[in-house]
Amino acid sequence: MNSQFIEALNELEKEKGIQKEIVLEAMEAALISAYKRNFNSAQNVRVDIHPELGDIHVYARKTVVEEVEDDRLEISMDAAHELNPRYQEGDIVEIEVTPRDFGRIAAQTAKQVVTQRIREAERSIIYELYIDRENDIINGIIQRMDGKFLYIDLGKTEGLLPLKELMPLDNFKHNDRVKAFITKVDNTTKGPQIFLSRVHPGFLKRLFESEVPEIYDGVVELRSVAREAGDRSKIAVHSQDSNVDPVGACVGPKGARVQAVVNELNGEKIDIVRWSADPREYVANALSPSKVTQVIVNEEDKSTLVVVPDYQLSLAIGKRGQNARLAARLTGWKIDIKSETQAREEGIQFDNLNEDTVAEDHEKRESETEM
Missing domain, CATH: 3.30.300.20 (K homology (KH) domain)
Known part of the structure:
Protein backbone atom coordinates (compact mmCIF):
# COMPACT_ATOMS: atom_id res chain seq x y z
CA MET A 1 0.00 0.00 0.00
CA ASN A 2 1.36 3.39 -0.97
CA SER A 3 0.47 6.79 -2.34
CA GLN A 4 -0.16 5.29 -5.79
CA PHE A 5 -3.05 3.33 -4.32
CA ILE A 6 -4.50 6.55 -2.88
CA GLU A 7 -4.14 8.21 -6.30
CA ALA A 8 -6.00 5.27 -7.84
CA LEU A 9 -8.81 5.76 -5.29
CA ASN A 10 -8.98 9.44 -6.21
CA GLU A 11 -9.35 8.53 -9.89
CA LEU A 12 -11.98 5.95 -8.98
CA GLU A 13 -13.92 8.62 -7.14
CA LYS A 14 -13.90 10.86 -10.21
CA GLU A 15 -14.81 8.16 -12.74
CA LYS A 16 -17.24 5.98 -10.79
CA GLY A 17 -18.47 8.37 -8.12
CA ILE A 18 -17.19 6.04 -5.36
CA GLN A 19 -16.10 8.13 -2.38
CA LYS A 20 -12.53 7.44 -1.29
CA GLU A 21 -13.47 7.64 2.40
CA ILE A 22 -16.07 4.87 1.98
CA VAL A 23 -13.53 2.58 0.31
CA LEU A 24 -10.96 3.23 3.05
CA GLU A 25 -13.52 2.51 5.78
CA ALA A 26 -14.48 -0.73 4.06
CA MET A 27 -10.83 -1.67 3.69
CA GLU A 28 -10.11 -1.01 7.35
CA ALA A 29 -12.98 -3.31 8.36
CA ALA A 30 -11.82 -5.98 5.89
CA LEU A 31 -8.22 -5.75 7.09
CA ILE A 32 -9.29 -6.30 10.70
CA SER A 33 -10.91 -9.56 9.63
CA ALA A 34 -7.88 -10.46 7.51
CA TYR A 35 -5.51 -9.82 10.42
CA LYS A 36 -7.49 -11.99 12.82
CA ARG A 37 -7.84 -14.73 10.22
CA ASN A 38 -4.19 -14.82 9.12
CA PHE A 39 -2.53 -14.29 12.49
CA ASN A 40 -4.92 -16.31 14.67
CA SER A 41 -5.64 -13.27 16.75
CA ALA A 42 -8.69 -12.93 18.98
CA GLN A 43 -7.69 -9.54 20.36
CA ASN A 44 -9.41 -6.26 19.64
CA VAL A 45 -7.55 -4.42 16.91
CA ARG A 46 -7.90 -1.23 14.92
CA VAL A 47 -6.53 -0.69 11.42
CA ASP A 48 -5.53 2.77 10.33
CA ILE A 49 -4.87 3.73 6.69
CA HIS A 50 -3.28 7.11 6.06
CA PRO A 51 -5.64 8.95 3.64
CA GLU A 52 -2.75 10.58 1.74
CA LEU A 53 0.24 8.23 1.97
CA GLY A 54 -1.60 4.90 2.05
CA ASP A 55 0.48 3.63 5.01
CA ILE A 56 -1.23 0.91 7.05
CA HIS A 57 -0.87 0.34 10.78
CA VAL A 58 -2.53 -2.27 12.99
CA TYR A 59 -3.11 -1.45 16.67
CA ALA A 60 -4.11 -3.83 19.43
CA ARG A 61 -6.67 -2.21 21.76
CA LYS A 62 -6.36 -3.20 25.41
CA THR A 63 -8.23 -2.05 28.50
CA VAL A 64 -6.21 -0.84 31.50
CA VAL A 65 -6.95 -3.01 34.56
CA GLU A 66 -5.50 -3.62 38.02
CA GLU A 67 -5.21 -7.36 37.48
CA VAL A 68 -4.85 -8.87 34.00
CA GLU A 69 -7.00 -11.93 33.29
CA ASP A 70 -6.62 -11.99 29.49
CA ASP A 71 -3.49 -10.37 28.11
CA ARG A 72 -4.98 -10.30 24.60
CA LEU A 73 -7.62 -7.84 25.75
CA GLU A 74 -6.18 -6.25 28.89
CA ILE A 75 -3.03 -4.49 30.07
CA SER A 76 -1.87 -3.90 33.60
CA MET A 77 -1.73 -0.45 35.16
CA ASP A 78 2.06 -0.68 35.48
CA ALA A 79 2.56 -1.65 31.84
CA ALA A 80 0.22 1.11 30.72
CA HIS A 81 2.09 3.71 32.78
CA GLU A 82 5.33 2.71 31.06
CA LEU A 83 3.72 3.85 27.85
CA ASN A 84 2.04 6.91 29.31
CA PRO A 85 1.78 7.80 33.00
CA ARG A 86 -1.60 9.48 32.42
CA TYR A 87 -3.43 6.21 31.75
CA GLN A 88 -6.10 5.32 34.32
CA GLU A 89 -8.07 2.14 34.98
CA GLY A 90 -10.67 1.58 32.25
CA ASP A 91 -8.76 3.56 29.58
CA ILE A 92 -8.02 1.98 26.20
CA VAL A 93 -4.38 1.58 25.23
CA GLU A 94 -3.41 1.10 21.59
CA ILE A 95 -0.23 -0.84 20.84
CA GLU A 96 1.04 -1.21 17.29
CA VAL A 97 1.16 -4.85 16.19
CA THR A 98 1.53 -4.43 12.41
CA PRO A 99 2.99 -7.70 10.97
CA ARG A 100 5.98 -7.46 8.65
CA ASP A 101 4.26 -9.12 5.70
CA PHE A 102 0.95 -7.36 6.23
CA GLY A 103 1.43 -5.38 3.01
CA ARG A 104 0.82 -8.48 0.89
CA ILE A 105 -2.39 -9.27 2.76
CA ALA A 106 -3.42 -5.61 2.52
CA ALA A 107 -2.92 -5.60 -1.26
CA GLN A 108 -5.10 -8.70 -1.71
CA THR A 109 -7.76 -7.27 0.57
CA ALA A 110 -7.66 -3.91 -1.22
CA LYS A 111 -8.26 -5.60 -4.55
CA GLN A 112 -11.27 -7.48 -3.19
CA VAL A 113 -12.77 -4.43 -1.50
CA VAL A 114 -12.29 -2.13 -4.48
CA THR A 115 -13.74 -4.72 -6.87
CA GLN A 116 -16.76 -5.16 -4.61
CA ARG A 117 -17.26 -1.40 -4.25
CA ILE A 118 -17.01 -0.89 -8.01
CA ARG A 119 -19.61 -3.60 -8.53
CA GLU A 120 -21.91 -2.04 -5.92
CA ALA A 121 -21.45 1.42 -7.40
CA GLU A 122 -22.27 0.22 -10.91
CA ARG A 123 -25.37 -1.55 -9.60
CA SER A 124 -26.42 1.62 -7.81
CA ILE A 125 -25.89 3.72 -10.94
CA ILE A 126 -27.95 1.28 -13.03
CA TYR A 127 -30.70 1.20 -10.41
CA GLU A 128 -30.89 5.01 -10.25
CA LEU A 129 -30.95 5.15 -14.03
CA TYR A 130 -33.87 2.75 -14.43
CA ILE A 131 -35.92 3.54 -11.32
CA ASP A 132 -36.56 6.93 -12.93
CA ARG A 133 -37.89 5.12 -16.01
CA GLU A 134 -40.41 3.00 -14.16
CA ASN A 135 -43.78 3.22 -15.99
CA ASP A 136 -42.04 4.19 -19.20
CA ILE A 137 -41.35 2.47 -22.52
CA ILE A 138 -37.95 1.01 -23.34
CA ASN A 139 -36.39 -0.70 -26.35
CA GLY A 140 -34.13 -3.71 -26.22
CA ILE A 141 -32.85 -6.80 -28.01
CA ILE A 142 -33.85 -10.34 -27.08
CA GLN A 143 -30.75 -12.21 -25.90
CA ARG A 144 -32.23 -15.48 -24.70
CA MET A 145 -35.37 -17.07 -23.34
CA ASP A 146 -36.46 -19.87 -21.05
CA GLY A 147 -39.74 -21.28 -19.78
CA LYS A 148 -40.56 -18.12 -17.80
CA PHE A 149 -38.86 -15.07 -19.30
CA LEU A 150 -37.50 -13.35 -22.35
CA TYR A 151 -34.17 -11.78 -21.35
CA ILE A 152 -33.85 -8.36 -22.97
CA ASP A 153 -30.55 -6.55 -23.48
CA LEU A 154 -31.25 -2.93 -22.50
CA GLY A 155 -27.70 -1.71 -23.05
CA LYS A 156 -26.40 -1.25 -19.49
CA THR A 157 -28.30 -4.16 -18.00
CA GLU A 158 -30.83 -6.90 -18.70
CA GLY A 159 -34.63 -6.70 -18.52
CA LEU A 160 -37.01 -9.55 -17.70
CA LEU A 161 -40.10 -9.90 -19.87
CA PRO A 162 -42.31 -12.66 -18.40
CA LEU A 163 -43.96 -14.85 -21.02
CA LYS A 164 -47.34 -14.09 -19.41
CA GLU A 165 -46.73 -10.39 -20.15
CA LEU A 166 -46.54 -11.03 -23.91
CA MET A 167 -49.53 -10.38 -26.18
CA PRO A 168 -51.18 -13.40 -27.82
CA LEU A 169 -49.74 -12.65 -31.27
CA ASP A 170 -46.24 -11.75 -30.09
CA ASN A 171 -43.73 -14.11 -31.71
CA PHE A 172 -40.22 -12.95 -30.91
CA LYS A 173 -36.95 -14.68 -31.71
CA HIS A 174 -33.34 -14.33 -30.61
CA ASN A 175 -31.88 -10.90 -31.57
CA ASP A 176 -35.32 -9.42 -32.36
CA ARG A 177 -35.84 -5.84 -31.24
CA VAL A 178 -38.69 -5.44 -28.77
CA LYS A 179 -40.49 -2.50 -27.23
CA ALA A 180 -41.94 -2.95 -23.72
CA PHE A 181 -43.24 -1.14 -20.64
CA ILE A 182 -41.20 -1.04 -17.41
CA THR A 183 -43.56 -2.19 -14.67
CA LYS A 184 -41.13 -2.50 -11.76
CA VAL A 185 -37.47 -1.98 -10.88
CA ASP A 186 -36.19 -4.00 -7.90
CA ASN A 187 -32.84 -3.40 -6.21
CA THR A 188 -31.71 -6.90 -5.22
CA THR A 189 -28.46 -8.30 -3.82
CA LYS A 190 -27.65 -9.55 -7.32
CA GLY A 191 -28.20 -6.11 -8.80
CA PRO A 192 -31.20 -4.29 -10.28
CA GLN A 193 -33.98 -6.42 -11.78
CA ILE A 194 -36.12 -4.68 -14.40
CA PHE A 195 -39.49 -6.25 -15.12
CA LEU A 196 -41.21 -5.54 -18.44
CA SER A 197 -44.67 -5.97 -19.95
CA ARG A 198 -46.43 -5.63 -23.28
CA VAL A 199 -49.95 -6.20 -21.94
CA HIS A 200 -50.00 -3.49 -19.28
CA PRO A 201 -52.48 -0.63 -19.96
CA GLY A 202 -49.59 1.78 -19.38
CA PHE A 203 -47.90 0.38 -22.49
CA LEU A 204 -50.80 1.56 -24.64
CA LYS A 205 -50.80 4.95 -22.92
CA ARG A 206 -47.08 5.49 -23.49
CA LEU A 207 -47.37 4.44 -27.13
CA PHE A 208 -49.95 7.16 -27.72
CA GLU A 209 -47.77 9.69 -25.91
CA SER A 210 -44.90 8.85 -28.24
CA GLU A 211 -47.10 9.12 -31.36
CA VAL A 212 -49.28 12.12 -30.44
CA PRO A 213 -47.38 15.37 -29.78
CA GLU A 214 -50.48 16.96 -28.27
CA ILE A 215 -50.53 14.31 -25.51
CA TYR A 216 -46.80 14.66 -24.88
CA ASP A 217 -47.17 18.46 -24.67
CA GLY A 218 -50.14 18.23 -22.31
CA VAL A 219 -52.66 19.83 -24.64
CA VAL A 220 -54.56 16.55 -24.97
CA GLU A 221 -54.93 14.46 -21.83
CA LEU A 222 -55.33 10.69 -21.89
CA ARG A 223 -57.74 10.30 -18.98
CA SER A 224 -58.33 6.55 -18.88
CA VAL A 225 -57.33 3.27 -20.52
CA ALA A 226 -59.15 -0.07 -20.57
CA ARG A 227 -57.38 -2.90 -22.31
CA GLU A 228 -57.73 -6.54 -23.21
CA ALA A 229 -54.30 -6.95 -24.71
CA GLY A 230 -54.05 -8.31 -28.22
CA ASP A 231 -57.79 -7.97 -28.82
CA ARG A 232 -59.35 -4.61 -28.07
CA SER A 233 -58.79 -1.45 -26.04
CA LYS A 234 -60.55 1.81 -25.28
CA ILE A 235 -58.95 5.12 -24.38
CA ALA A 236 -60.69 8.29 -23.18
CA VAL A 237 -59.14 11.60 -24.17
CA HIS A 238 -59.82 15.22 -23.28
CA SER A 239 -58.50 18.49 -24.70
CA GLN A 240 -57.36 21.40 -22.56
CA ASP A 241 -57.72 23.61 -25.65
CA SER A 242 -61.20 24.04 -27.12
CA ASN A 243 -59.60 24.51 -30.54
CA VAL A 244 -57.97 21.06 -30.45
CA ASP A 245 -60.06 17.97 -31.14
CA PRO A 246 -58.65 15.28 -28.82
CA VAL A 247 -60.00 12.34 -30.83
CA GLY A 248 -58.75 13.78 -34.13
CA ALA A 249 -55.32 14.43 -32.62
CA CYS A 250 -55.02 10.78 -31.56
CA VAL A 251 -56.28 9.45 -34.88
CA GLY A 252 -53.87 11.66 -36.81
CA PRO A 253 -53.77 12.58 -40.52
CA LYS A 254 -55.37 9.71 -42.45
CA GLY A 255 -55.28 7.66 -39.26
CA ALA A 256 -51.47 7.53 -39.25
CA ARG A 257 -50.98 8.02 -35.51
CA VAL A 258 -53.43 5.41 -34.27
CA GLN A 259 -52.30 3.02 -37.00
CA ALA A 260 -48.72 3.23 -35.75
CA VAL A 261 -49.93 2.15 -32.31
CA VAL A 262 -52.11 -0.61 -33.79
CA ASN A 263 -49.12 -1.92 -35.77
CA GLU A 264 -46.98 -2.11 -32.63
CA LEU A 265 -49.79 -4.02 -30.91
CA ASN A 266 -50.16 -6.55 -33.73
CA GLY A 267 -53.53 -5.30 -34.92
CA GLU A 268 -55.19 -4.73 -31.55
CA LYS A 269 -58.41 -2.75 -32.10
CA ILE A 270 -58.50 0.63 -30.37
CA ASP A 271 -61.57 2.75 -29.65
CA ILE A 272 -60.78 6.42 -29.03
CA VAL A 273 -63.60 8.17 -27.18
CA ARG A 274 -64.12 11.65 -25.86
CA TRP A 275 -63.95 12.00 -22.07
CA SER A 276 -66.67 14.00 -20.34
CA ALA A 277 -67.32 15.11 -16.78
CA ASP A 278 -70.97 14.25 -17.39
Missing part, protein backbone atom coordinates in the same frame (compact mmCIF):
# COMPACT_ATOMS: atom_id res chain seq x y z
CA PRO A 279 -71.31 10.49 -16.73
CA ARG A 280 -74.25 10.26 -19.14
CA GLU A 281 -72.21 11.57 -22.01
CA TYR A 282 -69.07 9.73 -20.94
CA VAL A 283 -70.77 6.32 -20.70
CA ALA A 284 -72.53 6.88 -24.03
CA ASN A 285 -69.22 7.74 -25.66
CA ALA A 286 -67.50 4.75 -24.07
CA LEU A 287 -70.02 2.33 -25.61
CA SER A 288 -68.97 3.33 -29.11
CA PRO A 289 -69.43 2.19 -31.79
CA SER A 290 -72.99 1.44 -30.67
CA LYS A 291 -75.75 4.07 -30.60
CA VAL A 292 -77.19 5.02 -27.24
CA THR A 293 -80.76 6.23 -26.73
CA GLN A 294 -80.38 7.30 -23.11
CA VAL A 295 -78.17 6.86 -20.05
CA ILE A 296 -79.88 6.86 -16.65
CA VAL A 297 -77.46 7.50 -13.79
CA ASN A 298 -77.62 6.28 -10.19
CA GLU A 299 -75.09 8.37 -8.29
CA GLU A 300 -75.43 6.41 -5.03
CA ASP A 301 -73.96 3.15 -6.27
CA LYS A 302 -72.20 4.69 -9.28
CA SER A 303 -74.21 2.63 -11.75
CA THR A 304 -75.90 3.45 -15.04
CA LEU A 305 -78.77 1.98 -17.01
CA VAL A 306 -78.16 2.38 -20.71
CA VAL A 307 -81.01 2.13 -23.20
CA VAL A 308 -80.07 1.35 -26.79
CA PRO A 309 -82.11 0.72 -29.95
CA ASP A 310 -83.13 -2.93 -30.28
CA TYR A 311 -80.89 -3.56 -33.28
CA GLN A 312 -77.90 -2.07 -31.38
CA LEU A 313 -78.15 -4.30 -28.29
CA SER A 314 -75.66 -6.95 -29.40
CA LEU A 315 -73.23 -4.28 -30.65
CA ALA A 316 -73.43 -2.36 -27.36
CA ILE A 317 -72.77 -5.49 -25.32
CA GLY A 318 -70.12 -6.77 -27.72
CA LYS A 319 -68.77 -10.24 -28.35
CA ARG A 320 -68.72 -12.12 -25.01
CA GLY A 321 -69.68 -8.83 -23.34
CA GLN A 322 -66.37 -7.21 -24.28
CA ASN A 323 -67.66 -3.78 -25.37
CA ALA A 324 -69.72 -3.27 -22.22
CA ARG A 325 -66.94 -4.65 -20.02
CA LEU A 326 -64.30 -2.32 -21.46
CA ALA A 327 -66.67 0.66 -21.27
CA ALA A 328 -67.31 -0.03 -17.59
CA ARG A 329 -63.60 -0.29 -16.84
CA LEU A 330 -62.87 2.84 -18.84
CA THR A 331 -65.47 5.00 -17.10
CA GLY A 332 -65.43 3.43 -13.65
CA TRP A 333 -69.25 3.15 -13.77
CA LYS A 334 -71.31 -0.03 -13.64
CA ILE A 335 -73.21 -0.37 -16.90
CA ASP A 336 -76.48 -2.28 -17.38
CA ILE A 337 -77.62 -2.30 -21.01
CA LYS A 338 -81.20 -2.82 -22.15
CA SER A 339 -82.89 -2.53 -25.51
CA GLU A 340 -85.72 -0.03 -25.96
CA THR A 341 -88.24 -2.89 -26.04
CA GLN A 342 -86.87 -4.34 -22.77
CA ALA A 343 -86.97 -0.92 -21.17
CA ARG A 344 -90.62 -0.37 -22.15
CA GLU A 345 -91.60 -3.83 -20.90
CA GLU A 346 -89.99 -3.08 -17.54
CA GLY A 347 -91.67 0.33 -17.34
CA ILE A 348 -88.43 2.28 -17.62
CA GLN A 349 -88.98 5.84 -18.78
CA PHE A 350 -86.60 7.12 -21.44
CA ASP A 351 -86.54 9.78 -24.14
CA ASN A 352 -87.21 8.53 -27.64
CA LEU A 353 -84.86 10.10 -30.11
CA ASN A 354 -86.14 10.58 -33.65
CA GLU A 355 -84.34 8.71 -36.41
CA ASP A 356 -82.59 11.82 -37.76
CA THR A 357 -81.11 12.61 -34.34
CA VAL A 358 -80.06 8.98 -33.83
CA ALA A 359 -78.39 8.86 -37.24
CA GLU A 360 -76.59 12.14 -36.60
CA ASP A 361 -75.44 10.96 -33.17
CA HIS A 362 -74.22 7.64 -34.58
CA GLU A 363 -72.28 9.39 -37.32
CA LYS A 364 -70.65 11.67 -34.77
CA ARG A 365 -69.62 8.77 -32.52
CA GLU A 366 -68.20 6.77 -35.42
CA SER A 367 -66.05 9.74 -36.38
CA GLU A 368 -64.66 9.72 -32.82
CA THR A 369 -63.84 6.02 -32.87
CA GLU A 370 -60.98 4.17 -34.53
CA MET A 371 -61.43 0.42 -34.72
